[in-house]
Amino acid sequence: xxxxxxxxxxxxxxxxxxxxxxxxxxxxxxxxxxxxxxxxxxxxxxxxxxxxxxxxxxxxxxxxxxxxxxxxxxxxxxxxxxxxxxxxxxxxxxxxxxxxxxxxxxxxxxxxxxxxxxxxxxxxxxxxxxxxxxxxxxxxxxxxxxxxxxxxxxxxxxxxxxxxxxxxxxxxxxxxxxxxxxxxxxxxxxxxxxxxxxxxxxxxxxxxxxxxxxxxxxxxxx
Amino acid sequence: xxxxxxxxxxxxxxxxxxxxxxxxxxxxxxxxxxxxxxxxxxxxxxxxxxxxxxxxxxxxxxxxxxxxxxxxxxxxxxxxxxxxxxxxxxxxxxxxxxxxxxxxxxxxxxxxxxxxxxxxxxxxxxxxxxxxxxxxxxxxxxxxxxxxxxxxxxxxxxxxxxxxxxxxxxxxxxxxxxxxxxxxxxxxxxxxxxxxxxxxxxxxxxxxxxxxxxxxxxxxxxxxxxxxxxxxxxxxxxxxxxxxxxxxxx
Numbered sequence: 199x200x201x202x203x204x205x206x207x208x209x210x211x212x213x214x215x216x217x218x219x220x221x222x223x224x225x226x227x228x229x230x231x232x233x234x235x236x237x238x239x240x241x242x243x244x245x246x247x248x249x250x251x252x253x254x255x256x257x258x259x260x261x262x263x264x265x266x267x268x269x270x271x272x273x274x275x276x277x278x279x280x281x282x283x284x285x286x287x288x289x290x291x292x293x294x295x296x297x298x299x300x301x302x303x304x305x306x307x308x309x310x311x312x313x314x315x316x317x318x319x320x321x322x323x324x325x326x327x328x329x330x331x332x333x334x335x336x337x338x339x340x341x342x343x344x345x346x347x348x349x350x351x352x353x354x355x356x357x358x359x360x361x362x363x364x365x366x367x368x369x370x371x372x373x374x375x376x377x378x379x380x381x382x383x384x385x386x387x388x389x390x391x392x393x394x395x396x397x398x399x400x401x402x403x404x405x406x407x408x409x410x411x412x413x414x415x416x417x418x419x420x
Numbered sequence: 421x422x423x424x425x426x427x428x429x430x431x432x433x434x435x436x437x438x439x440x441x442x443x444x445x446x447x448x449x450x451x452x453x454x455x456x457x458x459x460x461x462x463x464x465x466x467x468x469x470x471x472x473x474x475x476x477x478x479x480x481x482x483x484x485x486x487x488x489x490x491x492x493x494x495x496x497x498x499x500x501x502x503x504x505x506x507x508x509x510x511x512x513x514x515x516x517x518x519x520x521x522x523x524x525x526x527x528x529x530x531x532x533x534x535x536x537x538x539x540x541x542x543x544x545x546x547x548x549x550x551x552x553x554x555x556x557x558x559x560x561x562x563x564x565x566x567x568x569x570x571x572x573x574x575x576x577x578x579x580x581x582x583x584x585x586x587x588x589x590x591x592x593x594x595x596x597x598x599x600x601x602x603x604x605x606x607x608x609x610x611x612x613x614x615x616x617x618x619x620x621x622x623x624x625x626x627x628x629x630x631x632x633x634x635x636x637x638x639x640x641x642x643x644x645x646x647x648x649x650x651x652x653x654x655x656x657x658x659x660x661x662x663x664x665x666x667x668x669x670x
Binding site: 249250251252253274317318319320321322323328330331332358359360361363381382383385386387388396397398399400401403405407 | 456457459460464474476477480481483484485486491493494495496498534536539541565566568569571611613615617623624625626627657659661
């Protein structure tokens with residue numbers, strides 16, 4: 199397990215994360231500016247199954263997201279982290295499959311994401327701000343995949359990289375409406391066997407890559 | 421009928437001429453440096469050799485694992501790099517931006533998977549590497565908010581040169597290699613923000629999306645007994661941060 203984590207997170211990345219986490223409270227204290235937000239959102243085409251197998255015609259899975267976010271501002275810099283949980287709203291269907299060796303029929307994936315972004319704030323007069331940052335995210339997924347008439351459980355994890363672009367609009371002195379666009383590229387290793395040949399190896403991975411739109415309210419407690 | 425490349429070259433030439441005429445009218449220029457990253461550098465890195473081991477989507481589908489075999493996950497390439505940026509702003513709101521970037525794989529692309537060797541699973545050591553040099557030329561609008569902030573949106577095209585290598589080493593011996601290089605003219609969309617620390621220095625954050633690839637390129641290794649074909653894909657998002665020095669002509 200420790201080896202898996204060490205492989206997934208290179209040393210330079212671990213050092214960067216440690217620095218960011220170390221700076222988060224001090225940054226927030228320095229600016230007295232720490233927000234806690236609650237949001238809803240959506241992720242279209244969870245699993246990217248059509249790119250997994252070009253022989254699939256897919257009705258993609260659509261998930262809704264519930265999440266908590268934390269944003270610390272230090273002058274022009276910000277740190278944004280949180281927890282996002284994605285639940286299937288519409289499960290994925292493989293409508294046509296021209297690959298008889300990989301008989302996936304349906305899939306349904308839930309996941310938890312832990313993003314961490316660093317970037318720049320761009321205040322827009324006194325009415326709000328635009329912000330743009332890059333960072334990492336760790337994902338943990340569970341779900342079911344129906345293949346060859348049988349339904350199997352799947353679980354997988356992945357570390358990904360991406361960006362966030364957001365806007366906040368001042369509602370009151372301490373609350374803001376925010377809307378964010380996240381794109382994170384993350385894909386697990388092989389987590390389940392679905393192919394019938396030439397070998398019974400694990401081949402199916404979970405692709406978390408995609409765009410996420412979030413809408414929420416943030417309260418600046420400090 | 422002119423090809424897409426000719427059209428893109430014409431558009432790039434038009435933007436370049438506009439930029440060249442800029443000094444007559446420009447209110448400000450800036451020179452900056454940026455560093456950043458690009459997830460999935462090179463796209464899925466698929467090549468015809470992948471088809472021979474039953475992989476139809478390159479690095480995305482390369483991973484396989486089986487009890488009793490010591491495999492490791494081969495992650496997509498994370499590119500890291502940096503570059504310089506030259507910008508000219510006209511009449512406060514219109515600007516042209518020319519960049520020069522180098523980006524190389526910094527994480528992922530290595531590991532051990534399995535392939536089917538005449539009915540028997542066999543370990544396969546895989547190694548991918550990519551680097552890209554590109555010069556995006558974009559033009560667009562810049563909106564200042566007071567004197568502290570400027571947000572700009574621009575579109576254009578880039579000249580991009582790519583170099584992609586792969587190596588597939590079966591446990592039983594041999595090393596099937598591919599080496600590709602080529603250029604293309606990906607389209608570029610770019611959002612960029614400047615946060616001015618003072619009148620002359622700003623911190624920048626930018627998000628760019630490239631869309632385009634080379635033609636199909638032929639493997640340049642001649643001695644491994646395998647001829648491979650692949651595209652070098654420049655498509656993807658790039659996030660960068662840096663700083664710029666601004667010069668004002670009036």
